[in-house]
Amino acid sequence: MTAVVVGASxxxxxxxxxxxxxxxxxxxxxxxxxxxxxxxxxxLSLRFGVAAKVLALDAADADALAAGLRAAAAELPPVEALLxxxxxxxxxxTPLLEPARARRLIDVNFTAPAAAVRELLPGMxxxxxxxxxxxxxxxxxxxxxxxxxxxxxxxxxxSYFESLRHLAEPAGVAVAFYVLGYLDTxxxxxxxxxxxxxxxxxxxxxxxxxxxxxxxxxxxPRFWYPLVLALKALPHAVYGRLDF
Amino acid sequence: xxxxxxxxLPRQQAELCSFDGGVEERAWLVRPDRYRDLExxxxxxxxIVRGGGYSYAAASFGGGALVQDFRAFDRxxxxxxxxGRVRCEAGITxxxxxxxxxxxxxxxxxxxxxxxxxxxxxxxADVHGKSPALDGTFRRWVVELxxxxxxxxLQTASAEENAELFELxxxxxxxxxxxxxxxLQLRPLPIExxxxxxxxxxxxxxxxxxxxxxAGAGLAYTWNDLCASGAAFGRGFLHLGRAVNGDAAxxxxxxxxxxxxxxxxxxxLRAWRRPVTPLFNRAYGGLQRLGRHRQxxxxxxxxxxxxxxxxxxxxGGRGLHEYQVLVPRPAFAAFARGLQEAVxxxxxxxxxxxxxxxxxxxxxxxxxxxxxxxxVDFPRSATSVAFAARLDDLTAEVGGIPNVxxxxxxxxxxxxxxxxxxxxxxxxxxxxDADRLYRSELAERLAL
Numbered sequence: 001m002t003a004v005v006v007g008a009s010x011x012x013x014x015x016x017x018x019x020x021x022x023x024x025x026x027x028x029x030x031x032x033x034x035x036x037x038x039x040x041x042x043x044l045s046l047r048f049g050v051a052a053k054v055l056a057l058d059a060a061d062a063d064a065l066a067a068g069l070r071a072a073a074a075e076l077p078p079v080e081a082l083l084x085x086x087x088x089x090x091x092x093x094t095p096l097l098e099p100a101r102a103r104r105l106i107d108v109n110f111t112a113p114a115a116a117v118r119e120l121l122p123g124m125x126x127x128x129x130x131x132x133x134x135x136x137x138x139x140x141x142x143x144x145x146x147x148x149x150x151x152x153x154x155x156x157x158x159s160y161f162e163s164l165r166h167l168a169e170p171a172g173v174a175v176a177f178y179v180l181g182y183l184d185t186x187x188x189x190x191x192x193x194x195x196x197x198x199x200x201x202x203x204x205x206x207x208x209x210x211x212x213x214x215x216x217x218x219x220x221p222r223f224w225y226p227l228v229l230a231l232k233a234l235p236h237a238v239y240g241r242l243d244f
Numbered sequence: 245x246x247x248x249x250x251x252x253l254p255r256q257q258a259e260l261c262s263f264d265g266g267v268e269e270r271a272w273l274v275r276p277d278r279y280r281d282l283e284x285x286x287x288x289x290x291x292i293v294r295g296g297g298y299s300y301a302a303a304s305f306g307g308g309a310l311v312q313d314f315r316a317f318d319r320x321x322x323x324x325x326x327x328g329r330v331r332c333e334a335g336i337t338x339x340x341x342x343x344x345x346x347x348x349x350x351x352x353x354x355x356x357x358x359x360x361x362x363x364x365x366x367x368x369a370d371v372h373g374k375s376p377a378l379d380g381t382f383r384r385w386v387v388e389l390x391x392x393x394x395x396x397x398l399q400t401a402s403a404e405e406n407a408e409l410f411e412l413x414x415x416x417x418x419x420x421x422x423x424x425x426x427x428l429q430l431r432p433l434p435i436e437x438x439x440x441x442x443x444x445x446x447x448x449x450x451x452x453x454x455x456x457x458x459a460g461a462g463l464a465y466t467w468n469d470l471c472a473s474g475a476a477f478g479r480g481f482l483h484l485g486r487a488v489n490g491d492a493a494x495x496x497x498x499x500x501x502x503x504x505x506x507x508x509x510x511x512x513l514r515a516w517r518r519p520v521t522p523l524f525n526r527a528y529g530g531l532q533r534l535g536r537h538r539q540x541x542x543x544x545x546x547x548x549x550x551x552x553x554x555x556x557x558x559x560g561g562r563g564l565h566e567y568q569v570l571v572p573r574p575a576f577a578a579f580a581r582g583l584q585e586a587v588x589x590x591x592x593x594x595x596x597x598x599x600x601x602x603x604x605x606x607x608x609x610x611x612x613x614x615x616x617x618x619x620v621d622f623p624r625s626a627t628s629v630a631f632a633a634r635l636d637d638l639t640a641e642v643g644g645i646p647n648v649x650x651x652x653x654x655x656x657x658x659x660x661x662x663x664x665x666x667x668x669x670x671x672x673x674x675x676x677d678a679d680r681l682y683r684s685e686l687a688e689r690l691a692l
Contacts, residue, residue, distance in 0.1 A: 033278055033280055039319045040319060042320065046322070
């Protein structure tokens with residue numbers, strides 16, 4: 001029944017929350033600012049008649065996230081969908097990023113989703129139903145001088161989801177990991193990009209429509225799949241000269 | 245694709261254009277999508293809030309201001325079925341609000357004509373709809389609003405609480421601060437409207453009909469052919485509408501597909517010129533004659549531009565002028581004479597003439613008062629500015645007021661001549677904010 005969205009207040013997370021509400025699921029929305037969450041939860045419950053609870057906390061604190069999810073989930077119908085569009089970048093993110101800032105990138109992009117899974121997956125495994133959805137980035141397809149730690153954390157997350165699928169799929173829980181290209185959200189706003197930005201609403205519709213049915217790794221927008229393959233196949237002699 | 249390290253929010257430069265095509269400026273644009281974004285702009289930075297961006301005048305950019313696109317803030321925050329009041333964020337579009345309200349058997353009685361216009365813009369320009377004699381301007385339906393200003397934080401304003409702030413903000417062109425949210429009064433939605441067209445042979449005859457039959461009607465406006473010459477100048481129709489009420493609360497709130505407006509009325513193609521415009525007007529008048537009676541569904545009636553956006557794509561590379569004026573009733577004959585004389589002397593081919601009755605409390609720079617409201621559209625051209633200037637004089641001569649939000653050209657001297665309380669407005673803005681943080685091209689032009 002209940003769908004949990006971690007990183008729900010803006011961008012893809014907010015679009016996912018809207019589509020989940022449209023499909024009639026009760027929601028638990030997690031993000032850092034209560035004002036954004038209250039506005040979103042109010043809107044979704046008024047427009048779609050679904051119950052929407054909110055949890056405002058800094059997800060970089062994995063213990064607080066786990067405790068908050070545990071307490072909130074106890075008051076809600078069983079959680080059947082866990083979506084993890086949480087992520088953050090740092091403008092100074094190079095291989096030389098100072099450790100405290102690097103740690104924050106790892107905490108938000110990797111540790112937080114893993115902590116949320118640890119808290120909510122056991123119930124799904126017990127009931128033999130549910131879906132866990134993680135989100136990666138084409139920026140992690142191949143390391144480059146920018147977004148170095150971010151890409152490392154997203155690549156770690158991809159590996160974690162591979163393991164998760166290995167664990168959960170036999171028990172009847174669907175695990176999907178979408179590698180996202182540029183979306184028209186604040187991450188890409190104001191940037192001159194070579195390729196078009198996907199609409200968060202379109203991506204969210206697709207993810208929610210296929211919830212519990214998509215398994216394994218998928219690329220959204222889908223034209224990124226061949227591009228990522230090509231990027232990975234480039235010999236370093238060529239890749240090293242690219243500036244992007 | 246270098247990130248902008250120094251600035252607290254992602255930003256980009258954009259060419260923004262007033263909807264009439266008259267003013268174009270390059271501006272820095274940010275697109276906040278969380279509440280903390282509103283607090284993070286550098287101190288003292290000039291700014292202005294933008295919604296749909298469909299104001300004819302350059303009210304949502306210019307004057308060196310950072311433009312804050314507020315359309316991500318489009319959520320319904322509260323609803324009380326008993327009182328029929330809805331609270332929403334100011335970036336919500338009228339179309340989205342209509343969908344929400346119609347599904348509950350309600351609607352907002354004052355609607356400018358296109359569903360992509362936002363509530364914040366409606367408040368800032370104190371817009372009117374199809375029935376200003378009956379329903380006043382937008383301000384009448386604003387129960388309460390929430391305003392953000394970095395120096396004052398979040399404030400609530402209504403006719404009772406912070407009344408001066410409320411007065412300055414409704415029709416304050418976004419210069420008092422950032423309209424974040426509002427509580428609006430809705431009323432029961434009719435099932436449909438029954439429309440009747442009554443023909444009349446001249447501008448004055450249609451307006452006589454409007455005065456005679458329009459006062460009691462739920463909806464009354466005229467369409468006038470201002471290309472017709474001589475005694476037939478302004479011949480046209482009075483459109484009367486009567487709401488058909490019923491208790492069948494609909495769930496079909498989802499708005500139908502509709503035509504989007506272009507970002508501004510500049511287009512590669514210019515069809516509106518002689519002889520196309522006079523012929524088109526004649527044909528349009530003929531069509532009206534064929535269908536004397538018809539029914540209109542709420543969405544189509546409230547958002548007529550939603551099915552006629554193509555009209556704005558035919559003005560050519562320079563766009564159009566819309567001149568909207570509110571004329572005291574006794575002076576309308578003099579205004580009509582002057583209008584006809586100017587149309588003929590300057591050989592203008594207006595694409596639209598339309599009149600409504602108006603009854604609403606004016607003040608400051610609000611386009612409101614009692615009288616006949618007339619709109620005239622015409623292509624921007626070599627002679628159009630002289631024609632508009634003639635209308636400025638005419639408006640002042642007959643004691644009328646021009647609509648500030650409809651005309652990106654309107655000179656400061658004309659506004660000073662026609663709006664006796666302009667200085668009150670200026671002083672009010674300064675009392676609120678001596679640094680005048682919220683700026684726009686409109687504010688610069690009118691020295692606000």
